[in-house]
Amino acid sequence: MTNQTTKMYLQIVRELRLLIQSENIRPGGKLPSERELAERLQVGRSTVREALRSLELLGLIETKRGEGTFLTDFRKHKLVEVLSTFILQDTKTIEDVHITREIHEKEAIRIVAGSTVLNQLPVWASLLKQLQEDGSIVREDLIREILISSNNRLSLKMWFLLKQYGEEPYQGHSEDEENHAIQQLLTAIMDGDIEQAIRSYSAWTKWLTQGRETT
Amino acid sequence: MTNQTTKMYLQIVRELRLLIQSENIRPGGKLPSERELAERLQVGRSTVREALRSLELLGLIETKRGEGTFLTDFRKHKLVEVLSTFILQDTKTIEDVHITREIHEKEAIRIVAGSTVLNQLPVWASLLKQLQEDGSIVREDLIREILISSNNRLSLKMWFLLKQYGEEPYQGHSEDEENHAIQQLLTAIMDGDIEQAIRSYSAWTKWLTQGRETT
């Protein structure tokens, strides 16, 4: 039992993955209790905990004392402390996270704008209307909508994670300059003008980035 | 003692960071033993282990039974690997894996071709020469070179994983049609012609995809 080549807790991480899959546990769903897992996997509870703690540190699960362990909702903005204090200490890495997130965003824009089906989706007109009436729009909402429409679940998931790990305060108070870029982006998407959409996106992103750096 | 608002193991992660800093432990260096840490921090050994296992899963430390715990290079963190086992779990759509890999490839091409520094790298001319002389070139080698040159480690890591996951036999026997596309791609990169580079890449990819589907 204790004579494995692979470490037990890593095996448990794997088992958990399978369990989540086979029992179709969705984000927010509850995992079996530590004691039950120990029993089912025939290992000690402390070993199960080592695996769970690892996943918790990664932000993949959430634990609530007295309640249980839950699968994390990717959408939830929960900053993983280590990443900021440990890994993401390296500025180059932080930059890579942002850039990589933007890669996925840009490609989604290209796909949506380039598809005569996708760029006619009523959601774009609706968002544009909201922008003009309310005078503001949440960046995340718009981008998410685009990612979802681009219809690549893998890319969407990566985006969620990158966003989570790249954590940064996109201030909601849109200024005119930003709104202009967003409006251009939406319009370009609806027009199917890929290049213009990308240009608008870049302008928008640049606007945000500058705001971030000057802080 | 057990009445903290912050979880003990997270506090230990923090303590460890400070300890590493204050004792100036460098990558490869040895950390205090689990028993010593438990003693110094006045916590149980199992709690220390929960913290250590978390950091190990992230690839921040390495443990060797009978020897001890060692610090690894931060830059070697396993964030992508670990997350991928969970992300790729239900997103079984092979199609998405391919498309997402291509997203990263295309963006790298854009970056390299768009940089007057990167597109002048001697490696492109060298590869072009190899193609013309040998009449063939390994797709993976070329793409990897581009990814590396684009200078985004995170993206590079993702690419490696996606490649591994999408695993497919890119037959090496280049035919004239394929060689033509590759040659165009390399030339376009050196010319700094982003659009042409992307077109050539797409043509090349399409050629491969067709070969894949007919199989």
Added chain:
DNA sequence: TTTTTCAAAGTGGTCTGACCACTCAATGAA
């Protein structure tokens, strides 16, 4: 003296059982 052997100490890996703190729902009293 030099080399070999091997037992002890140190370290991570795992299990067990014990409490504590907290949540929730069923139970029973008002």
Added chain:
DNA sequence: TTCATTGAGTGGTCAGACCACTTTGAAAAA
């Protein structure tokens, strides 16, 4: 019906016990 209580379930932590493995240094052999 409403409210208070209590007990079961769950995560948080600890202490102590073995096991498997590596290093090391002292004793034995050459």
